[in-house]
Amino acid sequence: MAAARAKKKRDPHPEEELRDLAAALKKGDPARGYVLRGEERYFRDRASKMIIEKAVAQGHELCRHDVKDPEFSLSRLLDDLTGGALFATARCVHIENAGGLLKKGSKQHAPAFVDAATARIASSEPGTLVLSADAIRADNVLAKRIKEAGGQLLACRRLWDSPPPWDPDPRKAELAQWVLARAREEKVKLDASEAAYVAAATGNDLYALDTQLRTLKSRGEKGVRELVGWESGGSPFELAGHIVAGDAARTVAGLEALFRSGFHGRDGTRTIDRGGLVSILLAAISGRTRECVRGRAALEEGESMDRAAALAGVGGGPMARKAFEARVRLRTAQEWRGVQADVAEVERRTRSGAVVDSNDFAWLALRWRKRRGR
Numbered sequence: 001m002a003a004a005r006a007k008k009k010r011d012p013h014p015e016e017e018l019r020d021l022a023a024a025l026k027k028g029d030p031a032r033g034y035v036l037r038g039e040e041r042y043f044r045d046r047a048s049k050m051i052i053e054k055a056v057a058q059g060h061e062l063c064r065h066d067v068k069d070p071e072f073s074l075s076r077l078l079d080d081l082t083g084g085a086l087f088a089t090a091r092c093v094h095i096e097n098a099g100g101l102l103k104k105g106s107k108q109h110a111p112a113f114v115d116a117a118t119a120r121i122a123s124s125e126p127g128t129l130v131l132s133a134d135a136i137r138a139d140n141v142l143a144k145r146i147k148e149a150g151g152q153l154l155a156c157r158r159l160w161d162s163p164p165p166w167d168p169d170p171r172k173a174e175l176a177q178w179v180l181a182r183a184r185e186e187k188v189k190l191d192a193s194e195a196a197y198v199a200a201a202t203g204n205d206l207y208a209l210d211t212q213l214r215t216l217k218s219r220g221e222k223g224v225r226e227l228v229g230w231e232s233g234g235s236p237f238e239l240a241g242h243i244v245a246g247d248a249a250r251t252v253a254g255l256e257a258l259f260r261s262g263f264h265g266r267d268g269t270r271t272i273d274r275g276g277l278v279s280i281l282l283a284a285i286s287g288r289t290r291e292c293v294r295g296r297a298a299l300e301e302g303e304s305m306d307r308a309a310a311l312a313g314v315g316g317g318p319m320a321r322k323a324f325e326a327r328v329r330l331r332t333a334q335e336w337r338g339v340q341a342d343v344a345e346v347e348r349r350t351r352s353g354a355v356v357d358s359n360d361f362a363w364l365a366l367r368w369r370k371r372r373g374r
Contacts, residue, residue, distance in 0.1 A: 011155035014043040015178070021047055021154060025054045030092065030128040033121055033146035037136040038156030042206035044132045047154055048094060051130055055092035060127060066096040067108060074110055081116040090126035099133030102140050114142055121145050161204040162238050165326040175199045179209055188213050194224045201228050236277065240284035241323065243361055244292070244339070245330060246369030255358040278356050286343050288327065293336045295328040339368055
């Protein structure tokens with residue numbers, strides 16, 4: 001199992017997916033269907049725009065639906081799927097936030113939709129179906145039917161906003177590299193260090209980063225830092241890694257940004273209250289520490305790194321696995337248990353009503369820096 005997880009293929013870069021989509025659309029008509037899945041709405045929107053523009057240019061009637069829209073109507077969607085185009089030869093049916101319709105057990109699950117969409121894909125009715133959502137399983141029955149019919153499944157994941165643990169240069173982070181590439185496309189004068197600053201200051205919001213680049217387009221002689229203020233609160237999960245590693249410098253900078261600006265969760269909401277940030281950060285630190293306690297103990301008992309990762313419950317792609325390997329080697333099993341005891345003490349204080357804030361986390365990073373194994 002561990003070996004299978006380690007060798008699990010990582011989703012390609014979303015920009016590669018978009019280039020493949022553009023090349024396919026350039027060669028001919030839109031495919032029978034598309035599944036745009038992933039947490040990064042920016043990439044899903046770009047893919048949708050490309051497909052819709054091609055379909056409309058080919059004379060397709062466009063039918064758009066958003067499952068999260070208060071005015072969404074399942075009956076109208078079913079009519080669009082089962083009926084023919086009224087004013088054109090074909091129909092492009094685009095469904096935003098379609099994940100709930102497909103997921104069994106969700107309030108929005110609609111077997112009638114799955115049946116109608118599957119029948120449309122299998123029929124000779126011309127047109128295309130586009131499903132867009134932050135989470136659609138590749139092995140979902142409708143996704144499989146779309147792929148079997150020659151459609152495309154695009155992975156629109158979020159970009160890594162931190163560099164790989166084995167090469168901590170912030171300019172190597174996917175997000176910084178993306179900013180640099182977008183700057184070249186938009187003819188914005190920006191070097192790698194400036195791109196890394198813009199990414200860190202703005203946060204992992206591609207729409208906001210595009211806006212920053214438009215601002216910088218006519219900056220003249222002004223410096224990047226004059227025009228791009230620090231707005232990013234960062235990620236508590238990334239910050240937890242710095243704290244656990246005893247990286248005091250990154251911890252202090254990250255804490256300042258996080259507690260000043262908050263952070264955006266997966267649902268798009270921003271958490272800024274101290275209590276919520278403390279709770280999320282503590283949970284992330286506790287999880288990282290628990291993994292390392294189990295993993296290091298397994299290594300000291302003679303287990304392989306693959307087995308240690310499996311026993312620690314480490315999931316995710318290759319970068320998550322590399323981060324775990326780098327982290328677990330920082331201390332002995334006994335030292336990791338000491339770290340775990342420190343975390344438990346802070347958690348106990350929060351339950352007793354004591355005030356816990358950014359200073360407590362900075363203290364932990366400093367304490368753990370002194371206790372790091374050689």
